[in-house]
Amino acid sequence: MAYLYNQRWQILLEFFEQKRMTRSIQENWLKQYDSIEEVFAKLPQSQFEKFPLISSDEKGKIRVITLLDPDYPKLLKQIDNPPVFLYLLGNNLSYNEDLTLSIIGSRHPTPYGEKVTNLIVDYFSHPDITIISGMAIGIDSIAQKKALSNNLNSIAVLGSGPDVCYPKSELRLYQNLIEKGSIISEYPPGTEPKRYHFPMRNRIISGLAKQLIVTEAGRKSGTMLTAQAALEQGRDVYAIPGSIFMKESQGCHQLINDGAKIIMNLEEMSQISHEIINSLNNHELLIINLINQFRPDFDYLQKLTRLTASAILVTLGKLESLDLIKQKNGNYYLTTKGFHCIK
Template identity: 45%
Template sequence: MNSVRRRLILLHRIPSVTRRMIYKLEQFDDTLLSLFSFTPSEISQFFSISIKEATLIYQQIRNVEIKSMLNEDEKLCHIVTKYDKEYPPLLKNIYDAPLVLYALGDLSLGHHLPSISVIGTRKPTVDAPRKLRHIIGPLLDKDWLIVSGLAYGIDSLAHQLTLQYKRKTISILGSGFYHIYPKQNISLFKQIVKIGLVLTEYPPNISPKRHHFPERNRIISGITKATLVIEATEKSGTLITVDQALEQGKDVYAVPGAPFIPETVGCHKMIQDGAKLIRCAEDILEEWKYL
C-alpha cells in the first residue's frame, strides 16, 4: 500500500484527529510523515491544542490495536482515499470533501453518469411512492443512478424503487458497516451491496451519532450534480442537505404538492427560494441537457 495513503487512513481513524487537522498537516507536509515524528509538545504547538490532547494523539498514532483494526477492515471492505482513482470525482471538488471512504459493492458506480440524489422526509405521505415512480421511474429506464441515505421514508423508498427496476443505487451511511441504522433497513442494505454501492466515511466499528447525519448529507449532495427533494416539511432535516447542495454549487429540484399538506411545505419554500419545480421526469432530463 502507498505509504502516504496508508498514513492518511490511519490518521483518519484516530478520534482525536479532525479533518481540519489533516488539511493543515497536508499544507505543511503532503507526505503526512512529520506528524509521526512529532513529540507531544510539537503536536500541541502545531495544532494549537492542549498538551493533554496532543499526548493522546501521540499515543493513538502508535496504538497497535488501531493498526490491527485497520488490517481487519481492509479484509471486510474497500477503503478508498482521495488519492485513489476509485474516489468519486464529483465528490472531490466539494468543500470539506471526505478524505477516506469505506465501501461495499461496485466501486465503479462512483463514476456513473447520469446520477441524481433523491431525498425527503422520514415520514412521507401515502402519495410519496407514486411521486417517486412518476418522476424517478422514467429516469431509471434511462439507466440513471439514484443516490440516497438509507434513512426511513423517502430514502428507503428511493432505494427500493431502484432495486425493483433492477438499476443501480448508492447509499451513503452515517455509521460504520457493523452498525447499520436504522436496523430495520439491514435487509435493504444487503440488497444494495449486491448490485449497488454503499459508502461511509466512518470505519466499520463506529456506531451512529447525531452529528454524523449532517456530515453524511454533504456526501449525498456532493456525489451528484443535482439533488431532488420529493417531500419535506418546513423544518425538515432534508433542508440541511439542500443547504449543503447549494453551498456546493449543485442544482436543487423540488416536487410541489397540495398547499395544505405539511410534507409539501418545505418543497414550496425551496421553490420560492429558487429551486427548480419538478412535475415529471422530463423536467429533470431537460435540466440534465443544460448541465
C-alpha cells in the same frame, strides 16, 4: 483503488488523534503526498509490519478509499470539507459521475410522495444512472429500493460505520445494496449512529450527485439541510410541489421560493435527463439527428450514415434501451426524451 480495512487504518486514525488533527488539517496533511503508500512510508514502519496495505474489490469486506486515490469521487472532492476517508461495502465507486441523482425526502411520506418517488426513478431508468440517498425510512429507502428493482446502481451514505445497519428496519435494503450497489460512510467501522452525524452525512449525499430532487419535506428537517448543502455546492436542486394543506410539502414549497427548480409534470423530467447527451458518442448523436430529420427506415438510415449494418444495429439497440427512439411500421422516430438530445 480501494484498500482492505485492517488495523493499519486504525493506527493512522490514532496518529491523527495524537496530533490533534481536525478534518481540515488531515486533508491538508494528506495532500502533501501523492499516494496513500507514500503517507504510510513516512510513518514509523514498525507499527504497520503486521498489517499490509492490500487492494481489494470484495463486496462483503470493508474497504477504504482516501482523498489521494484515483477512485475517490471527483464531484465529492470539489466540496468544502470533503471526507478524508470513505469506508465502503459493496461495489467499488466506479460509475458515471455525470449521471448521478440524489433523491431525498420525508421519513413520513404521503401516498403521493411515495408514488412520485417511484415515478422519478422509473423515468430515470437509464442504464448508467446512479441513485444516491441515505437509506432512511421513507423517501430515501423508497427511492433506493426502486432503483435496485430497476437494475440501477445505488449508493447509500450512512451516518454510522458502514458495517452498522441503520435504521435496522432497512436490513434487507442494506444487504441488497451491498450485493448490487454500495454502502459508504466517513465514519470508521463499528461507529454507532449519533444525531450529530447526520447533518455531516448530508453534505456527502448532495456532494456525490450532479442533481438533487426533493420529493417531500417538512420545513424543518434533515432533508432541507441536504438541499441547502446542494445549493451551496452548486448542484441543480429540484423540488416537487404538493398540497398547501400538507406539511410534508411545505419544505418543497420553501425550496422553490428560494430558487430550486420546480418539477410541474413528468415531461419536465426531460430537463434533468438532458444529461444523457453526455453519454452518447458521435455516431449515436448522428443517428439521433438523422432520425429527427428524416424518420428513416433501416436501409435509408444506412445510406445516410454509411456505417456498417452491424454498427447501426448496435447503436439503434442502445438508443431504444435508453427510450430515445422508437420504431413504428419499419421507420424510426424520436421519443420525447430523444428530442432533448438534439444538437
